[in-house]
């Protein structure tokens with residue numbers, strides 16, 4: 240599903256954010272990416288989101304080499320990926336429904352299909368009763384759930400999340416992680432960047448560890464104690 244082949248990323252300022260990183264993630268796997276601040280976690284996810292290109296190496300999403308994607312391929316490729324951010328990036332002047340509907344506005348879904356999909360996504364995250372509210376009337380944890388509903392509404396094959404629980408207390412963080420495991424069970428591949436080791440340990444999933452841009456450990460789920 241995902242294959243990084245000797246991927247390096249050097250930013251213009253000369254800083255090496257990733258150095259010859261190689262790993263594979265199978266379809267349907269849920270994997271954590273961890274490491275200190277500045278280790279390269281966001282850079283790694285941003286390559287999958289086609290927000291950055293490697294300086295060297297290849298990033299494969301199934302049969303597509305993202306590093307070589309043409310400009311015209313970027314939007315269709317991004318549609319196959321759901322993204323969740325720490326700061327959820329919701330539009331404050333639009334309802335919860337309208338926020339979740341956004342990814343469906345490109346493409347040829349009828350109004351009825353969109354409504355069905357949005358309500359399905361909101362139901363999955365337990366927010367079906369909040370559809371008409373503005374995000375600002377929701378708690379931080381609920382707003383993060385709206386962000387997750389928006390990420391999965393177009394039924395992506397890959398879900399990537401960058402510190403999705405960064406602003407949440409431990410109990411809410413665990414609830415959000417529980418949602419990701421539900422999507423994993425539905426067959427979605429899930430990649431989550433997090434520096435929260437105690438939370439990661441409780442999930443018992445594979446963990447990729449970055450240190451100064453290098454992949455220093457790739458720990459199988461059964462070895463996560």
Ligand SMILES: Nc1ncnc2c1ncn2[C@@H]1O[C@H](COP(=O)(O)OP(=O)(O)OP(=O)(O)O)[C@@H](O)[C@H]1O
Pocket residue numbers: 250251252254255256274275276277278279280281282283434
């Ligand atoms: N757009 C950029 N331009 C220049 N340098 C960058 C850019 N983005 C990231 N970096 C640098 O690349 C390195 C890796 O950053 P990255 O954000 O990928 O790490 P991270 O592990 O996600 O850290 P954090 O947990 O703090 O977000 C850091 O040294 C950072 O300063």
